[in-house]
Amino acid sequence: MAHAPVVVDVAASPPLEALGAPPPPLVLEHPHTSTGLDSRKLLMWAFLASDCMFFGMLIATYMVYKNRSLDGPLPRETFDVPYTSVSAFVLLLSSLTMVLALAAIQHGHERRMRVWLSATALLGCVFLGGQFYEFTTFYKDGLTLSRNLFGSTFFTLTGFHGTHVFIGVFWLLSLVAQSVRGRLHQEHSLWVEIAGLYWHFVDIVWILIFTLVYLIPD
Amino acid sequence: MAVVSAPLSRVGGMVVAPPTIAEPAYRGLWSWFTTVDHKRIGILYGVSAGTFFVIGGLEALVIRLQLWIPGNTLVSAEMFNALFTMHATTMIFLAIMPLGAAFFNFILPLQIGARDVAFPRLNAFSYWAFILGGIMLNVSFLLGGAPDAGWFGYANLTTRQFSPGPGIDFWMLGLQILGVASIAAALNFFVTILNMRAPGMSLMRMPIFTWMSLITMVLLLLAFPSITVGLILLMFDRFFNTNFYSVPHGGDPILWQHLFWVFGHPEVYILILPGMGIVSEIIPVFSRKPLFGYAVMVYSGIAIGFLAFGVWAHHMFAVGLGAIADAVFASSTMLIAVPTGVKIFNWIGTMFKGSVNFKTPMLWAVGFISMFIIGGLSGIMHASPPADLIQHDTYFIVAHIHYVLIGGSIMALMAGIYYWFPKMSGRMLNETLGKWNFWTFVIFFNVTFMPMHWTGLLGMPRRVYTYGIELGVTELNQLSTIGAIGLGFSVLLFVINLFTSLRYGEIASDDPWDGATLEWSIPSPPPVYNFARIPTVLSRDAWWATKHPERMHLDPIEVTPLAGGPAHGAQLAHDVVATAAPDAAPPVIHMPSPSYWPLLAAVGLSMMATGLLAADSFGPVTIPIFAVAGLLLLIGSIYGWSFEAP
Numbered sequence: 001m002a003h004a005p006v007v008v009d010v011a012a013s014p015p016l017e018a019l020g021a022p023p024p025p026l027v028l029e030h031p032h033t034s035t036g037l038d039s040r041k042l043l044m045w046a047f048l049a050s051d052c053m054f055f056g057m058l059i060a061t062y063m064v065y066k067n068r069s070l071d072g073p074l075p076r077e078t079f080d081v082p083y084t085s086v087s088a089f090v091l092l093l094s095s096l097t098m099v100l101a102l103a104a105i106q107h108g109h110e111r112r113m114r115v116w117l118s119a120t121a122l123l124g125c126v127f128l129g130g131q132f133y134e135f136t137t138f139y140k141d142g143l144t145l146s147r148n149l150f151g152s153t154f155f156t157l158t159g160f161h162g163t164h165v166f167i168g169v170f171w172l173l174s175l176v177a178q179s180v181r182g183r184l185h186q187e188h189s190l191w192v193e194i195a196g197l198y199w200h201f202v203d204i205v206w207i208l209i210f211t212l213v214y215l216i217p218d
Numbered sequence: 219m220a221v222v223s224a225p226l227s228r229v230g231g232m233v234v235a236p237p238t239i240a241e242p243a244y245r246g247l248w249s250w251f252t253t254v255d256h257k258r259i260g261i262l263y264g265v266s267a268g269t270f271f272v273i274g275g276l277e278a279l280v281i282r283l284q285l286w287i288p289g290n291t292l293v294s295a296e297m298f299n300a301l302f303t304m305h306a307t308t309m310i311f312l313a314i315m316p317l318g319a320a321f322f323n324f325i326l327p328l329q330i331g332a333r334d335v336a337f338p339r340l341n342a343f344s345y346w347a348f349i350l351g352g353i354m355l356n357v358s359f360l361l362g363g364a365p366d367a368g369w370f371g372y373a374n375l376t377t378r379q380f381s382p383g384p385g386i387d388f389w390m391l392g393l394q395i396l397g398v399a400s401i402a403a404a405l406n407f408f409v410t411i412l413n414m415r416a417p418g419m420s421l422m423r424m425p426i427f428t429w430m431s432l433i434t435m436v437l438l439l440l441a442f443p444s445i446t447v448g449l450i451l452l453m454f455d456r457f458f459n460t461n462f463y464s465v466p467h468g469g470d471p472i473l474w475q476h477l478f479w480v481f482g483h484p485e486v487y488i489l490i491l492p493g494m495g496i497v498s499e500i501i502p503v504f505s506r507k508p509l510f511g512y513a514v515m516v517y518s519g520i521a522i523g524f525l526a527f528g529v530w531a532h533h534m535f536a537v538g539l540g541a542i543a544d545a546v547f548a549s550s551t552m553l554i555a556v557p558t559g560v561k562i563f564n565w566i567g568t569m570f571k572g573s574v575n576f577k578t579p580m581l582w583a584v585g586f587i588s589m590f591i592i593g594g595l596s597g598i599m600h601a602s603p604p605a606d607l608i609q610h611d612t613y614f615i616v617a618h619i620h621y622v623l624i625g626g627s628i629m630a631l632m633a634g635i636y637y638w639f640p641k642m643s644g645r646m647l648n649e650t651l652g653k654w655n656f657w658t659f660v661i662f663f664n665v666t667f668m669p670m671h672w673t674g675l676l677g678m679p680r681r682v683y684t685y686g687i688e689l690g691v692t693e694l695n696q697l698s699t700i701g702a703i704g705l706g707f708s709v710l711l712f713v714i715n716l717f718t719s720l721r722y723g724e725i726a727s728d729d730p731w732d733g734a735t736l737e738w739s740i741p742s743p744p745p746v747y748n749f750a751r752i753p754t755v756l757s758r759d760a761w762w763a764t765k766h767p768e769r770m771h772l773d774p775i776e777v778t779p780l781a782g783g784p785a786h787g788a789q790l791a792h793d794v795v796a797t798a799a800p801d802a803a804p805p806v807i808h809m810p811s812p813s814y815w816p817l818l819a820a821v822g823l824s825m826m827a828t829g830l831l832a833a834d835s836f837g838p839v840t841i842p843i844f845a846v847a848g849l850l851l852l853i854g855s856i857y858g859w860s861f862e863a864p
Contacts, residue, residue, distance in 0.1 A: 033413035039336040042409045046439060050401060054443035057477060061451065061462070070468045146459035149468050156454060174857075 044194045048201045051164075055205050058160060059212060062153040067218050069148035073141055075217040078150075080134075087130035088210045091165070094123035095203045098196045108186040114179050117192070120199065121172040124165050131162050154213065161209055164202045171195050252812035254338035255746060259345050260324030261642065266349055267316035272713075273356065274308035275706060277301045282666075282702040285695045288687040298683035299366035300385065304355070306369035307389065310489065311396050312352045314623065317631045318492040319348075322407050322431055325638055328737035328744060329425045331416025331753045336409040338810045339859050344403035346820030351395030354824065354831075358388035362834070365389030368681065370482065371452070373463035373474035378456050384834040387456065390449050391827040397442050397449070398823060404438035407431060416736070418755035422516070425735045425759075426509060429516050430495030433523040434488050440527070441484035448477030457830060457841070472537060479530035487526045489623060491519065493630025494561060497583045500637050501565050503731050504580035505572030508759055511564045518557035518564075525554045535603045536610045544603040551601035558594060562587060577731070578652035582633030585660050589625025593618055596671065611681070614674025620667045632659075632712070639719070640726030644743045647723060651715040658708035666701030669694040734759040747807045815859035822851030 033039055101116035135155070143151045175195060178184040184191065253259060281301050284292045293301065327335055335341050358364045365385040367375045376386045411432045415424065424432075451462040452474070461467035463474055502509045509515060531539060531547040539547075565587055574580070596618040600606040609615060639647050673694045678685055685691060729738040736753060737744075739761045757763045829844025 032417075034415040034419070035412050037413070039409050039413045042413060043337065043405050046405050046408050050405070050439040050443055053440050054447060057444050057447035057480075061447065061473065061477075064470070064473060065462075065468075068468050068470075145454070146461065149461050152454070152460035152462055156451070156460070 038190055041190065041194055041197070044197050048197065051201065055161070055208075058157045059208065062157050062213065065149040065153045069150040071148055073138075073143045073147070073150070075150060075154075075213070078138055078141060078143055079214050079217060080137075081214055083130075084134065084210065084214050087127050087134075088206060090123050090130070091127040091203055091206055094120045094127070095200050097123060098199050102189065102192050102196050105184070105186060105189040105192050110179055110185065113184075113192065114176050117172050117176050117179075121169045121176070124169040124172070124199075128162060128165055128169070131158065157209060157213070161202070161205055164205070168195070168199050168202055171198070249812065251817055252342075252814045254334075254342050254810050254813055254816070256323050256327050256335045256338065256341060257642075257744060257746075257748075259341055260320045260322075262345055263316045263323055263348070264320035266345075266352065267313050267320060270308050270312035270352060270356075271317070272709070274305050274313055275709060277305040277308065279702055279706055281305065282699040284683060285685070286699050287696075288685050288689075288692055290684055293683070295683040296366060299368075299681070300359075300364035302681055303365050303368050303389070304359075307355060307365070307393075309623070310369060310485070311393065312355070314489050314627050314631070315400070316348060318434070318489070318627075319344075319403060321427070321492060321496065321631075321634055321638070322403070324642055325634075325737060326407065326428055326431055327410065327414065328641075328740065328748055329428050329735050330411065330414060330419060331736050331749060331755065332410065332414035333748050333752075333807065334810065335406055336414055337406045339813050339816050340402055340406050342813065342816035343819050344399045344406065346817045347395055347399035347402065347823055350820050350824040351392045351399060354388060354395060354827065355392035358385055358392075361388070361831075370478055371474075372478075373452065373471040374465060374469075376452055376456075376474075377463055384831060386452075387831055387834060390452055390456070391830060394446065394449050394453075395824060395827060397446050399820075400438050401442050404435045404442075408435040408439065411435070416753050416755050419760070422513065423755055423758045423760070426498040426512065426515055427492070427495035427735075430491045430498070430519050433519050434491045437484045437488050437491070437523055437526060441481045441488070444477050445481035448474055448481070451477070453830070457833070457838075472534075475534050475537065476530070479533045480527070482533065483530040484523075484526040486622075487522055489627045490630075491522065493586065493627045493634075494519070496630050496634035496637070497565065497586050498561075499735065500579045500583040500633055501568045502759075503637075503733050504575045504577060504583070505569045506575075506732075507568055507572040508734070508762070509564070510567035510570075511560075512758060514560060515564050518560040521557040522554060525550060525557070529554060532601060532606070535606045548601055548603050552598060555594065555598050555601075562591060562594075577636075578647065578649055578656060579633050579637035579731070581653065581656045582629055582636060585656060586626065586629040586633060589621055589629060589660070589663070593621025593625050596621065609674060611679055612674035613670040613678050613680055616680050617667045617670035617674060620670075624663060624667070629659075632656075637731065638737075639716075640730045641737055641742050641744070643720055643723075644726055645719055645723030646726045646730060647719045648715050651711060651718075655708055655711045655715060658704060658711060662701045662704030662708055664701070666698050666705055669697045669701075673698070729761075732765070734762040736761055739764070746809055750807075811862075813859060813862060815855045815862065819852055819855035819859065822848045822853075822855055824848070825851060 033042075035042065097116045097119040101113050101120060104110075104112035104116055143154075145151055145155045172195060175184060175192060178191075250258065250262065253262075280293060281298065284290050284298060286292075323335070323341065327333070355365075361384065363383045363385045365371070365388060367381055367386060367389070371386070371389060374380060376390075411424070411428055421429075451460070454460040455462050455464060455469075461469045463469050463471050465471065498509055498515060528550045529547060531543055532551045535544055535547075565583075569584075576584075596614070600609045600615065600618065636647055636652055639645075673691045674680075676689065676691050676694075678689060678691050678695075685695070726742045728740065728742050730742075731738070736749075736755075739753065740749060753760065825848030826845050827848075829841045829848070832840040832844065
């Protein structure tokens with residue numbers, strides 16, 4: 001991630017002052033932005049909009065090819081919905097721990113934040129482990145990437161979601177490492193917030209995938 | 219990072235105390251590899267795009283020479299396929315888009331009164347990813363054959379079965395990397411425009427070029443994921459034996475067409491909207507009048523951007539999607555003519571009763587309007603499915619797209635180069651050569667592409683390497699070829715003008731055209747920090763308001779003050795002087811340091827793709843090796859850049 005350039009124009013006394021408007025407060029900690037929203041946060045929102053289209057197209061591809069596989073295995077005989085429900089629940093739970101981590105750092109509790117961030121990463125890992133087990137099981141049942149349209153679309157869609165979760169776990173652990181090294185304090189809570197935005201987005205995408213792919217198999 | 223004292227700089231036309239700049243040392247070739255200065259990156263984009271434009275133009279010349287006589291054997295059918303594929307891919311992704319990016323980079327931060335973009339290193343990364351993707355596309359000519367399935371790469375022409383060679387792999391991976399570069403740049407400029415505006419510059423006070431760029435960024439962000447997914451599916455089909463476009467396994471090639479055109483049509487507006495923005499800047503300045511109907515110009519731009527996502531299937535009328543789909547997409551396509559027409563009337567309205575001065579930038583801008591209207595009219599013709607079915611895949615379509623892409627985008631970008639070259643280089647382009655350049659360009663452009671309307675209606679299919687003498691289009695084709703050679707000559711004039719003016723051109727003043735926007739308030743070329751003091755904006759056309767408050771009273775809405783009091787420029791200039799007290803401490807400006815991490819990150823990204831390319835020659839073992847090595851480099855670079863000093 002890039003830092004916004006710190007541009008501090010010390011002698012800038014805006015002409016507005018001369019026009020009778022109250023002088024704006026001098027904030028050196030965060031560079032001034034026109035929207036008032038931090039640039040890094042705005043970047044993440046814009047990225048998520050773009051990522052929405054990415055998953056939208058992958059999901060659309062899955063839906064277009066639903067029930068068009070020429071041979072098995074088919075979704076109905078493949079999915080173990082109770083099993084995947086548990087791992088979906090684990091991933092949803094991780095959104096809660098993410099919120100708790102952000103609340104902790106916003107209140108200055110660095111140790112508590114590390115605990116909750118680690119818990120979030122751990123839950124993410126449990127989800128990924130579950131996905132790995134699921135993929136290997138399906139593979140043993142004969143469902144491969146090239147077996148049929150179901151295999152191609154299913155592994156591509158859920159695989160890209162898993163990759164997003166993996167990147168998220170990596171990111172959370174990097175934040176924990178920064179905190180351990182004493183570089184992530186209350187005033188940097190924005191970093192946790194941005195990682196949180198990404199994490200919640202990945203969670204929401206899974207709600208969609210779980211519903212459209214697993215709960216409505218055909 | 220060295221702290222140096224900057225030369226005297228001007229704000230609001232007044233000399234203020236020189237600021238102390240924490241300025242990175244900018245010297246030598248290496249500094250171009252590590253630069254994060256938006257102006258230098260803009261120049262890099264411009265020079266690269268110009269080079270690719272020449273390459274793409276030469277490919278077009280070979281195509282025209284091949285079509286000089288029926289049954290010509292200058293190039294083989296296979297080579298012809300590769301030439302038209304690479305011509306289109308190069309012109310769209312490597313010439314017009316990055317030329318737009320050159321203006322986003324150089325001009326946009328100056329227009330909004332910023333010192334740099336929001337994320338300077340991300341900006342450098344975009345450039346390096348773009349250039350590496352461009353190189354990857356073009357080295358395919360040397361490494362086992364260029365892509366030859368058309369720039370639209372229709373499935374299942376692109377699957378292993380029908381394109382066994384590496385050409386499609388180069389195309390697909392090169393485009394993926396260009397996509398990453400485009401998304402990164404779009405994120406950056408989206409945030410820059412929204413967040414880095416000078417105090418007082420509300421959205422409806424933004425220069426119109428900045429507005430059109432903002433819409434372009436939204437289109438980029440929302441359109442590129444679609445081709446990304448399409449290309450990922452293609453990549454999986456080619457390397458991992460998936461079945462997305464494989465008909466024997468139930469796959470549907472039409473899926474590719476949808477994924478491609480959901481991207482492809484917004485892409486058309488990505489190519490034209492920056493041009494429309496540039497023209498909307500130039501026409502008011504050379505008509506000595508504020509832009510007519512600024513707000514409507516903004517809204518019509520937004521309308522174009524919105525409708526852009528609802529028209530993609532008009533590229534697919536010949537597929538046979540059914541009457542309902544055809545009717546819906548035909549209507550939405552015709553609807554786009556409305557905001558476009560509004561823009562054209564507003565440009566004419568701006569010139570109406572203005573004091574029009576036909577300097578070269580204005581010539582190109584007016585040329586843009588006339589040529590773009592022709593392209594727009596033929597566009598409305600094939601918005602109608604019955605007409606389109608006759609014109610589809612003929613040279614009529616070739617004429618249309620070249621009228622909107624050359625007569626539209628390229629001419630507008632040329633106008634932009636003539637307009638902003640003095641700001642970028644500090645020297646004027648030669649007016650006489652510029653006028654020769656313009657008139658030869660317009661004449662030969664029409665000689666080349668006007669006959670293609672007839673060639674097409676007489677039934678000559680596009681993308682076929684030759685034609686029969688009995689079709690009766692030999693003379694028309696020869697006319698087009700003569701025009702193409704003339705067009706090449708005109709571009710040569712431009713290149714000569716560029717290089718001689720860079721060295722011997724008349725020294726440009728800070729504000730040679732009496733411009734309206736903030737970039738003309740600072741020296742030419744601008745100092746590293748752009749603005750010694752960030753200006754405060756109190757109206758639209760902020761720099762004109764400072765110089766010609768009387769002109770701004772033409773339309774009272776455009777000088778609405780931000781917060782009480784008189785809003786015109788005399789007041790602004792007065793305030794600037796008043797606040798720059800001689801005994802005040804000089805402002806300290808901190809500029810971002812140069813960094814090599816963006817370059818390394820782009821190299822890492824390209825390495826991941828290289829593994830797939832090498833797999834064609836050395837077996838699949840290269841895929842994981844390069845993927846892991848590239849990924850490590852990418853991750854390492856992202857970490858390096860996250861943790862280095864700002």
